[in-house]
Amino acid sequence: MSQLNPGITGTDPASVPVKVVSAPPEDLQHVNDDAAAARNLTAIRIRGQLAELDVEHQQL
Known part of the structure; x- marks a missing residue:
């Protein structure tokens, strides 16, 4: 499901108004x-x- 258009699922983005x-x-x-x-x-x-x-790398 799209976060920008929650009501639109699985549609072609070009066909969405x-x-x-x-x-x-x-x-x-x-x-x-x-x-x-x-x-x-x-x-x-x-x-x-x-x-x-960085800290993890320095500890190795």
Whole structure:
């Protein structure tokens, strides 16, 4: 099941209708802020995992 379209399962992506969002940019700013926060958290997690691998490698 698609996370972006939970109601759509196993269909050809080309046949799925596209919904156009029409809203002023300021109304959608929270979406941009959420995406930026998610990217930041992902980067922090990746750096933490790389640091853990570095420590493990140094201990060997």
